Amino acid sequence: MQPPIAPVGLDYIAGALRKEGIDVDILDLCLCDDSNTELRSYFATHNPELIGLSFRNVDDCFWPSAQWFAPDLKKTVNAVRNLSFAPIVLGGVGFSIFAEQLVRYADVEFGIRGDGEKAILLLLQELRGKENFDRIAGLTWRKNGEIRCNPPAWPENLSLTTDRSFVDNLTYFKKAGQCGLETKRGCNRKCIYCADPLAKGTKVRTRKPKEVADEVQNLLDRGIDVLHICDSEFNVPPEHALAVCREFIRRNFANRLKWFTYMATVPFNAQMAEAMSKAGCAGIDFTADSANTKMLRTYRQQHTKQDIAKAVTLCKENDIKVMLDLLIGGPGETAQTAKETIDFVKKINPDCAGAALGIRLYPNTSMAKMAAAQTPLDDNHNIYRNYDGPVNLFKPTFYISETLGPQPAQLIKDIIDGDKRFFFSAVPPEKNNEESKKADYNYNQNTELIKAIKKGAQGAYWDILRQLRTG
Numbered sequence: 001m002q003p004p005i006a007p008v009g010l011d012y013i014a015g016a017l018r019k020e021g022i023d024v025d026i027l028d029l030c031l032c033d034d035s036n037t038e039l040r041s042y043f044a045t046h047n048p049e050l051i052g053l054s055f056r057n058v059d060d061c062f063w064p065s066a067q068w069f070a071p072d073l074k075k076t077v078n079a080v081r082n083l084s085f086a087p088i089v090l091g092g093v094g095f096s097i098f099a100e101q102l103v104r105y106a107d108v109e110f111g112i113r114g115d116g117e118k119a120i121l122l123l124l125q126e127l128r129g130k131e132n133f134d135r136i137a138g139l140t141w142r143k144n145g146e147i148r149c150n151p152p153a154w155p156e157n158l159s160l161t162t163d164r165s166f167v168d169n170l171t172y173f174k175k176a177g178q179c180g181l182e183t184k185r186g187c188n189r190k191c192i193y194c195a196d197p198l199a200k201g202t203k204v205r206t207r208k209p210k211e212v213a214d215e216v217q218n219l220l221d222r223g224i225d226v227l228h229i230c231d232s233e234f235n236v237p238p239e240h241a242l243a244v245c246r247e248f249i250r251r252n253f254a255n256r257l258k259w260f261t262y263m264a265t266v267p268f269n270a271q272m273a274e275a276m277s278k279a280g281c282a283g284i285d286f287t288a289d290s291a292n293t294k295m296l297r298t299y300r301q302q303h304t305k306q307d308i309a310k311a312v313t314l315c316k317e318n319d320i321k322v323m324l325d326l327l328i329g330g331p332g333e334t335a336q337t338a339k340e341t342i343d344f345v346k347k348i349n350p351d352c353a354g355a356a357l358g359i360r361l362y363p364n365t366s367m368a369k370m371a372a373a374q375t376p377l378d379d380n381h382n383i384y385r386n387y388d389g390p391v392n393l394f395k396p397t398f399y400i401s402e403t404l405g406p407q408p409a410q411l412i413k414d415i416i417d418g419d420k421r422f423f424f425s426a427v428p429p430e431k432n433n434e435e436s437k438k439a440d441y442n443y444n445q446n447t448e449l450i451k452a453i454k455k456g457a458q459g460a461y462w463d464i465l466r467q468l469r470t471g
Contacts, residue, residue: 291344
């Protein structure tokens with residue numbers, strides 16, 4: 001994927017293993033020109049006990065591009081198989097959503113669903129010992145021809161390395177305009193469509209603010225001064241977000257650091273907005289979803305459209321750029337509800353808004369169960385996909401309510417009516433033109449975004465694209 005995103009999970013895991021005295025190498029295929037050459041060169045001189053492959057994204061989560069990345073993972077596994085007899089373990093957020101399917105599809109020995117820092121250490125110990133794999137939280141493994149899935153690895157006490165030296169973060173920063181970190185893992189919200197609780201757990205597990213700030217300082221020392229906080233929602237719980245901000249303020253980071261984050265629309269008040277601004281926050285991407293009461297209840301959101309308006313106002317008062325992420329096409333969405341949302345967003349005037357048409361269906365989410373309850377998925381007229389055969393949620397599969405009419409993309413485009421504050425990505429790739437490219441906020445292979453970063457643009461990708469559009 002380009003622009004390239006630094007594999008923060010690998011950095012955390014490598015640091016945890018080093019702390020335990022384990023020798024670790026990271027072979028970053030994203031930054032090399034020829035991955036096969038790089039693999040051959042490495043394995044010609046190295047014989048590891050265990051090989052881990054990180055799988056961050058199963059697909060690009062966008063309709064209609066719907067790019068599926070699992071075949072690329074399988075190719076990498078096959079390339080490694082030809083060079084080493086060591087067992088392979090898969091991990092990463094994308095893997096954790098489809099753990100059993102990916103172990104079977106990629107034909108590997110192991111996978112870790114959830115946090116990998118402790119689980120991979122235990123796996124290595126068992127490979128060296130009695131191979132009691134059933135005791136390793138998060139492990140997906142094979143026994144007697146069957147695939148076993150242990151309970152996920154979501155340790156309550158979250159402490160991560162602050163080192164961040166295994167990955168070439170400075171190169172990623174130059175190529176991507178930002179680097180990521182986590183202040184917490186897990187999400188206790190009940191949004192019907194979200195896969196984060198499947199991968200990271202339904203309980204929020206927070207890091208100590210001092211530990212987070214130490215990590216930020218290490219990145220600053222390497223010349224990396226634009227960060228993206230990768231939490232599901234930075235302000236959940238609000239007291240932890242405030243504590244992190246206060247630690248940033250105490251260390252005077254705002255004079256040296258600019259950071260962006262994802263947030264729930266509530267809880268968010270004047271105290272938090274002021275603290276975030278003083279701590280160096282430059283932009284917030286809010287999970288707004290809709291401004292229609294019925295659709296908000298359908299998505300099980302806790303906010304109202306008045307809360308969305310308040311969030312926009314607070315950001316403007318505190319010099320924080322604001323993006324609203326809208327989700328259009330859920331169960332019961334109509335032309336009227338979509339127009340209500342878009343017209344309301346125009347009125348409250350955020351810096352930009354993403355209008356995503358279609359909901360990616362993930363197994364074991366309420367959204368997937370809701371769609372299946374309507375009618376069998378193979379016969380469901382709300383289902384959109386680019387593959388043949390039976391509906392398979394392992395592959396990119398989307399829900400767009402048929403009550404939006406026969407041409408939902410054209411409908412939403414007409415309602416937006418050329419408003420440059422909106423990003424709308426529902427034009428098939430083969431029909432892309434210069435206008436649609438500038439309105440596209442699918443970050444994967446986004447040529448406008450890549451060009452801007454090469455010229456020195458930095459920050460959250462929505463903010464870079466916003467500036468390209470509005471000047």
